[in-house]
Amino acid sequence: MTKSIYDQLNANGTIAKQRFVENFSGDALDTDRWSAIGGGNGTPTFAMADEIDGGFKVTAAAQDNGDAGLGSNGTWDGYNIRHFSPTGSVYIDVFKNNTAVSTAKSICHGFGEKIRGDSGGNNSALFRTDTRQTVKFRVRICSGAGSQANDADTSMTADLNWHSYKIECDSTYKFSIDGVLEYTSPTTNLPTGAMAPISGIQGSSSATAPSYSIKYVECYNT
């Protein structure tokens, strides 16, 4: 029996590409791997949950545009450490919204070139919810030029349960929830730059502080 994780993940002779795995367990967030920051609107909180299967919780201030997020750069507008290809990579997480869609203009998670709570900017592929649109879980792709032409509902009504999310980035982008393919993009208006795992919130004027929890992230180039 092989004892090597490498040999279990890669065919013999394969030179492994970049991979990232985070289990969000332990005393505190691994701040060597992650930046946990806000964008300057309100005071966010970040905490490892003391509950079974609790993962890590991100909460933004209960105010319009209250923001918070996870990424790999120390500044809200800086670029992450972008190890993942826009034309050959996979993002997987286990994620849940803790508050109703009405509490945030955006709660997003997936690949992005920057830490964003608003699901905007360039070069990203995200699952999200948006109080200004529908109560569905949604997908959005921001192209290299910032186009949001690929922006759609999934079939799933947003809830407060844990779900497994997967984004496959290739010549088209495929978005799956709990193993069900929910959206396949066209070949146009896709990211052209490298990306990194991110998640974030942009709050609404709701009196409830919006939050999400995340307990697993895995990314790899294909």
Added chain:
Amino acid sequence: MAYKQHFIEWFSGKQLPSYWTKVDISGTNTFAMVDSVDGGFQITSGSGAYNRASIWFNGKNQYAHDGSTVIAVSKFDNSANRTFVGLSDIADIAGVNDNFATFSMLTTNTYFSLRTGDDTTQTLTETDITLDTSYHCSKVECGSSDIKLTLDGQLKATKTTNRPIAKMCPTFHMGTLNSSTAISSIRYMEAYNT
């Protein structure tokens, strides 16, 4: 069978985890996560004579000299560069009195090699793979009677001489062989006792 020590590093995220110790052995060298696809982590040597550096576990030697395996995906720029990746009981894998078993990328060689030290003498066995600047997967298996190097899935060197005689830890060491900057990168490392 009881679980034995096992370590995996993906070299991805904001910065190198703090359980690694970064060592400037000579000169001022640069340690950085690389902001590019499949870029991993990189050490850039200073431009002084024989400037060199390592990341390692600061002598917390949990891996057996006669029963362990270390796997890495790494590369070097082959410009007057020496890079050793594997297990070692010293950060500066350079001279005598070192125990180590490493995949060796050394510009003064023609081929990639398996390099080991037995606390007194260090020697190498070259493979038939010519040096290049691409990523390669190296697997160094430290057994009770020999040490094997498998490169990109093919057994390329077996060594029975000058094998380490003491426990070691994961180490990525690089440096310049002259007074110009050298660059080496790593994006995966795994070590375990067998």
